[in-house]
Amino acid sequence: MNQTMKRALMLLIAAVLLLPAGWPISVTKADTSASDGTVTVYHEDFATGVGKAIQSGGATLTQVTGKTFAGNEDGGALYVSNRVNNWDAADFRFSDIGLTNGKTYTVNVTVYVDAAVSVPAGAKAALQTVDSYGNYAEADYLAGQAVTLTKEFTVDTGADKALRINSNAEGAAISYYIGDIRITEQAGSGGGEQPPRDPALPFSTITFEDQTAGGFTGRAGTETLTVTNEANHTPGGSYALKVEGRTNTWHGPTLRVEKYVDQGAEYKISAWVKLIDPASSQLQLSTQIGEGSSANYVALSPKTLSTGDNWVQFEGTYRYNSVGGEFLTIYVESSNNATASFYIDDVSFESTGSGPIAIQKDLIPVKTAYQNDFLIGNAISAEDLEGVRLELLGMHHNVATAGNAMKPDGLQPTKGNFTFTAADAMVDKVRAEGMQMHGHVLVWHQQSPAWMNTATDAQGNVVPLSREEALANLRTHIQTVMEHFGDRVISWDVVNEAMNDNPGNPADWQASLRQAPWKTAIGADYVEQAFLAAREVLDRHPEWNIKLYYNDYNEDNQNKAQAIYNMVKALNDKYALTHPGKRLIDGVGMQAHYNVNTNPENVRLSLEKFISLGVEVSITELDIQAGSNYQLSEKLANAQGYLYAQLMQIFKAHADHIARVTFWGLDDGTSWRSSSNPLLFDKNLQAKPAYYGVIDPAKFIAEHQPDVSEANQSTAFYGTPTVDGTADAVWSKATAMPIQRYQTAWQGATGTAKALWDDHNLYVLIQVSDAQLDKNSPNPWEQDSVEVFVDENNAKTSFYQDDDGQYRVNYANEASFNPEKLATGFVSATKVDGTNYTVEMKIPLKTVSPANNVKIGFDAQINDAKDGARQSVAAWNDTTGNGYQDTSVYGVLTLAGKGPADTTPPVLKITASPAVLSTPNHKLVPIRINWKATDAGSGLASIKLVSITSNESDNGLGDGDKPNDIQGADIGTADQEFQLRAERSGKGNGRIYTITYEATDKAGNKTTANTTVQVPKGKKK
DSSP states (O other): OOHHHHHHHHHHHHHHHHSOTTOOOOOOOOOOOOTTSEEEEEEEOOSSSOTTOEEETTOEEEEESSOOBTTBTTOOEEEEESOOSTTOEEEEEHHHHTOOTTOEEEEEEEEEBOTTOOOOTTOEEEEEEETTTEEEEEEEOOBTSEEEEEEEEEOOTTTOOEEEEEEOGGGTTOOEEEEEEEEEEETTOTTSSOOOOOOOOOOOOBOOTTSSOTTOEESSSOSEEEEESSOOOSTTOOOEEEEEOOOSTTOSEEEEOGGGOOTTOEEEEEEEEEEEESSEEEEEEEEEESSGGGOEEEEEEEEEEEGGGOOEEEEEEEEOSOOTTTOEEEEEEOSSOSSOEEEEEEEEEEEOSOOOOOOOTTSOOHHHHTTTTOEEEEEEOGGGGSHHHHHHHHHHOSEEEESSTTSHHHHOSBTTBOOOHHHHHHHHHHHHTTOEEEEEEEEESSSSOGGGTEEEOTTSOEEEOOHHHHHHHHHHHHHHHHHHHGGGSSEEEEEESOBOSSOSOTTSTTTTBOOOHHHHHHOTTHHHHHHHHHHHHHHHOTTOOOEEEEEESOTTSHHHHHHHHHHHHHHHHHHHHHSTTOOSOOEEEEOOEEETTOOHHHHHHHHHHHHTTTOEEEEEEEEEEOSBTTBOOHHHHHHHHHHHHHHHHHHHHTGGGEEEEEESOSSGGGSTTGGGOOSSBOTTSOBOHHHHHHHOHHHHHHHOOOOOOOOOEEEEEEOOOOOSSSOOGGGGGSOOEEEOEESSSSOOOEEEEEEEEOSSEEEEEEEEEOSOOOOOSSSGGGSSEEEEEEETTOOOOSSOOTTEEEEEEETTOOEEEESGGGGTTOEEEEEEETTEEEEEEEEEOOSSOOOTTOEEEEEEEEEEEETTEEEEEEESSOSSSOTTTOGGGOEEEEEEOOOSOOOOOOEEEEEEESSBOOSOOSOEEEEEEEEEEEOSSSOEEEEEEEEEEESSOTTOTTTTOOSOSEESOOTTTTOOEEEEEOOOOSSTTEEEEEEEEEEEETTSOEEEEEEEEEEEOOOOO
């Protein structure tokens, strides 16, 4: 063993002793810098094994000892035999040996052929990079002599993935030895120490007063940007930039700003915006770091505007720890409106004075805290793979997920045009840093090019592709991508987010699938087809250990979790029929995008449900929203840490079944949910309470016990109101429940709720005090509305059972339900008074028998909207906002007030006016009936006209022969007005009309009463 080898081995042993148990150990050997300024990034002498060499073609690779030749004094060598073709050889993957895209290296390889070998004429040893087969170098094979291959090359992961030591065609059958391979780079070679950047230039506020666009261009290139004097914000100015012609949400004006940035410094970005169309829209000021699929996009200031708001300032800060390969932009877009038009003016970009930051290196790495449990991962973009951000990533994580770079639109934007450069660079860098890589994602309804599953017909309509064409596109994409990345990834999200949110019938998982373009084109079996295509790739490569995942969000919703469970079980059971003992789907990914009010019990229930399938589970995109508008109070920060601690306790308790826990972002400032502060580190990369909750859950929980308040209690009294949007007399005995527990920082509309009940229904009256009425949002929960939540059995489960429901009615009496089947039998009415309104509901009680002292779970909520967005939420009991799926947050309503059985009929008195038709002139006379009804028991239910009879026949002979003596009477209703004819036959003592009414109380007791109208005997007319 030479001295260099001894030094390397001693360093390796020392490193092993310092590593915590369970950590993977890299066997790549690297020497210190040489005196000539070169750095050895990979050196292998094969003294103890084959190193990082992998088989190419049909070659056999064998580590041998005692094979000494010039340059290989230690005798260790790699014997490459069983060669037939020139590609039967030894490959060294860039990612395995630490080579980085864009860097320039020099490789030196010593090759030897045994003296007894007959070398064909022209046979040469060779090296090259594959798959481009470029960077070629060769030397003549000399039997019994060592030859050296040397080549300088620059790594291009878009073209190549490995270095190959092989031969030319003439030497295809020669077996040979590799005695030593060393790869070096010059210190500071690309990607190491960056060349110094020029200092940031000063930025002058862009006012458009020079009547130019000030450097702004359209992000898509199809927008229309016009400097106009139609509007202006600049004091004393006249112009602004008008933005029109947007056709996608990300379209808008963009400005390159890298030359105004000192790397690591924080900047305040501001723009004034005025909405043109529509009447209301969400817009946001954002920044982009880098370009291509590995770029990062951060919303700095999102707002919802209306055209009446005039000019509104958008302002946010961002620390540019990366300069994105000298590509940084600021821009204005919308998260949900593809066509909104607007003006911008007075755009500024200035340093806050805060310079580069350092991470806290004295913290316990998260990956160390869980090294015996599961991998710890993070979602990354290119900016996370350099400088201080890479330090933070590598310190705490051992696996990474590409945030965008490996999604379908990043890898195959147009048919057949696979663009792997950015993703390869990311994967290789991650692996070179000693981390593993998870592949995300192969099939998704978002961030997938439209050509994959749709087309445009002759009329310009978007139509689905045929099943055959869409299926071919799906299979080609999956298999090409998987083959390209090979076992550089440990797992793939094969299908992402295929399931509807909160499906009404999770037992029918196919009907519960989202109506995605893939489903429309292929059918409900597109999920199965995707996994079959992926499984075929793995069957061709049994040496790869790659897991296939289904990944989805809102998986703590028990209906959705059940639908996912049913789908995975059905597909795996079906696959096992023809592949005994094998699964089609290896794992379920729980995205875990939660908020501070998420019930961890629901997470546990879903986790255990998925584990029961026999698959592995990963927590794939964990973040917890807390606070708003980039603000986080101490109370909410601790509540966030508490939930992180609760979740990590659950995950650790089930660690035998969990492969990894991945956080979706390094810090709040770069998170996709940055305004709600969802991660372990703040925008300055400093640890938050959330970090400490993750590192030591038990300690954090013990030291941060939350405030626990008792559920509100109230009483619903027995009574049946008329549902007409007004508070009739029966409501006077109902208890008022104040709706004043706010779930939002803004405290808007408030009101009171009352409840009554009878033998079949619950009745709710909510009176709302509001400042304005708005239902512009297409989302019903973002309209001015009220919601009632009912848990008939008061089970207080963390998920919905069949007896649970959510009823929503806006001020215009438009109702929506969760689940939809609750609409049957529901009745509502509203009445608006200025900006205040009343909602009255009748809610059928379907699973409980109403009676005194029965308790039901109950809550009432007021949604306050303005300009198309919900600005405030207040409830009677719940402060979490989880009532739509969690009945444990409801208050309790006790039914009371029903007396003993009522057997006494109502009292009914009626009179007629006039009661005597004293002039029998054969004319019809209007009659008015006055009635008075009372019921001391259950209360009056109805009054109706039963009959009008006469002691003389209608249109009888001898009475003047006028037809239809009784007219306008609506029998069976509470009609009080009709007409009787003033005539009689002249025989007997005169004519008598008898009018009969019936009264019924709520217990079903009835009574009748009658009165008469007379036409007295007199001289016949």
